Amino acid sequence: MKNYKVGIIGATGMVGQRLLTLLEGHPWFSVEVLAASSKSAGKSFEEAVFGRWAMAKPIPEKIKCMKVYDAEKDAEFIASSVDFVFCAINMDKAATKALEEKYAKLECPVMSNNSANRGVFDVPMIIPEINPEHMEVVSAQKKRLGTKRGFISVKSNCSIQSYVPALHPLMKFGVKNVLACTYQAISGAGKNFERWPEMVDNLIPYIGGEEEKSENEPLKIWGKIEDGKIISASSPAITTQCLRVPVSDGHTAAVFVSFDKKPTIDEIKKAWAEYRGEPQILELPSAPKQFLTYFEEPDRPQAKLDRDLENGMGVSIGRLRADSQYDYKFVSLSHNTIRGAAGGNILMAELYAAKGYFDR
Numbered sequence: 001m002k003n004y005k006v007g008i009i010g011a012t013g014m015v016g017q018r019l020l021t022l023l024e025g026h027p028w029f030s031v032e033v034l035a036a037s038s039k040s041a042g043k044s045f046e047e048a049v050f051g052r053w054a055m056a057k058p059i060p061e062k063i064k065c066m067k068v069y070d071a072e073k074d075a076e077f078i079a080s081s082v083d084f085v086f087c088a089i090n091m092d093k094a095a096t097k098a099l100e101e102k103y104a105k106l107e108c109p110v111m112s113n114n115s116a117n118r119g120v121f122d123v124p125m126i127i128p129e130i131n132p133e134h135m136e137v138v139s140a141q142k143k144r145l146g147t148k149r150g151f152i153s154v155k156s157n158c159s160i161q162s163y164v165p166a167l168h169p170l171m172k173f174g175v176k177n178v179l180a181c182t183y184q185a186i187s188g189a190g191k192n193f194e195r196w197p198e199m200v201d202n203l204i205p206y207i208g209g210e211e212e213k214s215e216n217e218p219l220k221i222w223g224k225i226e227d228g229k230i231i232s233a234s235s236p237a238i239t240t241q242c243l244r245v246p247v248s249d250g251h252t253a254a255v256f257v258s259f260d261k262k263p264t265i266d267e268i269k270k271a272w273a274e275y276r277g278e279p280q281i282l283e284l285p286s287a288p289k290q291f292l293t294y295f296e297e298p299d300r301p302q303a304k305l306d307r308d309l310e311n312g313m314g315v316s317i318g319r320l321r322a323d324s325q326y327d328y329k330f331v332s333l334s335h336n337t338i339r340g341a342a343g344g345n346i347l348m349a350e351l352y353a354a355k356g357y358f359d360r
């Protein structure tokens with residue numbers, strides 16, 4: 001059985017807390033080191049998160065008394081104590097990029113939740129069911145960084161995980177134009193209703209930088225590796241609007257799509273039902289058995305009812321029908337802090353583990 005020691009950089013934050021909760025009892029990964037900012041460093045984890053533990057489950061027993069290290073000052077100690085780190089920090093982009101590279105150069109692979117390295121041409125942005133072949137660009141990245149085993153891999157933004165999984169099995173029909181409006185939960189901003197009471201009975205039609213990410217990141221995901229670089233796909237054409245809605249967890253997307261070779265409704269439903277990615281084939285510990293689930297009921301998927309499908313790792317789809325301007329329209333939903341953040345990050349790490357990238 002695989003057994004890797006893991007560090008969590010940003011363990012005290014919203015994503016860090018979710019990582020700790022999901023990794024409790026993980027069959028392959030054991031959390032050995034926690035790190036955050038200098039404000040938390042030196043405290044026990046329980047002290048460091050006093051008054052801000054936001055998960056429904058209590059702090060895992062093993063974690064409570066663990067010391068929190070300083071992610072920057074203690075980097076050498078952390079990198080030498082574990083097989084790889086998860087990273088979910090709230091710092092400016094340049095500082096995040098530098099910190100992630102520092103860990104990679106200390107020969108410690110980085111599984112990142114942050115956006116700072118997402119645009120870098122040899123940093124794979126992985127949705128494990130969709131583009132596992134992008135892991136191959138890691139060898140070019142190691143060459144650039146001058147490392148033997150250290151590298152950075154990122155997960156995509158949470159918004160695109162509400163609609164890209166549903167579009168991916170349809171690419172064989174020549175997806176040409178996509179319009180996606182996302183209705184995004186407040187946990188995506190690291191908030192709940194107590195901390196963001198203005199969101200009760202409200203909708204905010206703006207999420208800074210989100211539409212740009214939602215239109216560009218899918219093209220990197222669907223890109224090809226050429227000469228050690230990921231070259232983004234040039235199609236489909238994607239336009240988005242991203243809205244913040246009063247939902248605690250679960251990003252929903254209303255999607256409109258046109259094709260070069262228009263499939264029938266039955267062909268689309270069959271493509272969704274039959275789709276299996278590498279995580280399902282390899283039976284990775286966090287993989288949903290069924291990645292995409294289509295609901296025939298006209299009022300599904302609903303955030304509250306369906307976000308926890310397959311432990312929050314499944315994507316639910318509904319309301320597929322013909323459209324008067326595009327070929328079809330449908331609605332899809334994914335859990336933004338599980339599939340879209342910590343859970344997707346863990347699944348990505350499981351894929352790297354299964355392929356031997358963390359071995360010494």
Ligand SMILES: NC(=O)c1ccc[n+]([C@@H]2O[C@H](COP(=O)([O-])OP(=O)(O)OC[C@H]3O[C@@H](n4cnc5c(N)ncnc54)[C@H](OP(=O)(O)O)[C@@H]3O)[C@@H](O)[C@H]2O)c1
Binds near residue numbers: 013014114336341
């Ligand atoms: N929330 C989501 O649903 C979501 C989804 C996908 C991706 N993300 C991304 O994940 C990252 C973390 O998000 P979050 O919501 O978890 O943020 P958060 O709740 O604000 O937590 C931020 C974490 O970063 C740490 N930190 C801040 N400054 C630091 C420094 N100078 N050095 C080391 N650690 C530092 C904090 O430590 P202290 O506690 O010591 O301050 C804390 O552990 C961000 O890049 C975000 O964009 C978030």
